[in-house]
Amino acid sequence: MQNKQHKGSGQRPPFWRVLQKSALSFFAMAPLLLGVIGLVGLFQVLVTPKMLASLFQGNPLTDTLIGTLTGAAAAGNPVVSYLLGGELLAQGISLYAVSAFILSWVTLGFIQLPAEIEVFGGRFTLYRNILAFVFTMLIAVLTTLTLQVLS
Amino acid sequence: MKKQGKPFAFRGKYLFLTVLILYGVLFLVNSETTLSALQKSSTVLLKILPIIALVILFTGLLNYFLQPKQVANHLGRESGAMGWLWALASGVISHGPMYAWYPLLEDLRSHGMRDGLIVVFFTARAIKIPLLPMMIDYFGWGFTLVLSCYILIGALVQGWLLELLERK
Numbered sequence: 469m470q471n472k473q474h475k476g477s478g479q480r481p482p483f484w485r486v487l488q489k490s491a492l493s494f495f496a497m498a499p500l501l502l503g504v505i506g507l508v509g510l511f512q513v514l515v516t517p518k519m520l521a522s523l524f525q526g527n528p529l530t531d532t533l534i535g536t537l538t539g540a541a542a543a544g545n546p547v548v549s550y551l552l553g554g555e556l557l558a559q560g561i562s563l564y565a566v567s568a569f570i571l572s573w574v575t576l577g578f579i580q581l582p583a584e585i586e587v588f589g590g591r592f593t594l595y596r597n598i599l600a601f602v603f604t605m606l607i608a609v610l611t612t613l614t615l616q617v618l619s
Numbered sequence: 620m621k622k623q624g625k626p627f628a629f630r631g632k633y634l635f636l637t638v639l640i641l642y643g644v645l646f647l648v649n650s651e652t653t654l655s656a657l658q659k660s661s662t663v664l665l666k667i668l669p670i671i672a673l674v675i676l677f678t679g680l681l682n683y684f685l686q687p688k689q690v691a692n693h694l695g696r697e698s699g700a701m702g703w704l705w706a707l708a709s710g711v712i713s714h715g716p717m718y719a720w721y722p723l724l725e726d727l728r729s730h731g732m733r734d735g736l737i738v739v740f741f742t743a744r745a746i747k748i749p750l751l752p753m754m755i756d757y758f759g760w761g762f763t764l765v766l767s768c769y770i771l772i773g774a775l776v777q778g779w780l781l782e783l784l785e786r787k
Binding site: 494497503506509553557592596618 | 637738
């Protein structure tokens, strides 16, 4: 009834009601968000940064791919990716790999895939992640090449 | 007859249940690790709670002030270059993990936000303004500047490509 009246008269519903609706839609997503957060906690404990760093082999080409995959698999604050990236560089790992690693840490996320599929649908998630994967490697290579040219 | 609204239903129940089972199994194998994981998860949750509150408020404000048609004008098919720039800028200034923004983006999408702009938003989030000084400290000015430029260009190209792919 009230909805009809709003539509009919073109009046806005009160702000608190709109806010309540927004809060409710977040609440409906609580299991989804809690599931992802639970996975983040599990991952942070089971997969240590040292384990990730040990996967790099010293080959720029394969390391760029490894950097993208490990960054996508990792979870946590991006600050950790900078710290790890700095350590990897100091260990002699190429800038291609480190760039890919810190970029995919933010743009890709295996852990949040189920939530992304649930919210945006399978097709969108598939396309977005494939594009993000390809572009992460491309941007990593272009950044390193550009820096080499500039220096 | 058109439905008045979607009935309330929890989403991601199976994911949550799977994660609960994982924790349960891990607890039987190694209770210390499980408690540590639980502690880490709680820390993440506490950290993102203010962001979630902010996103709820932001969603409410958007829904209150903007009619779906206006959302479509700013972020829909007819938004033009400004829509892409809005998505880019909001991606750069957005804070917190990607999944905290899913409900807001879903809401905007249901009001007509184009998918390409969602991709632009997600990619532009790779530039973290508060973390730029740290990135400069670790990798230098040159790296930070070049990487940021490529991220912005890459975000726009990815958004464009996604829409091309979806049209197929």
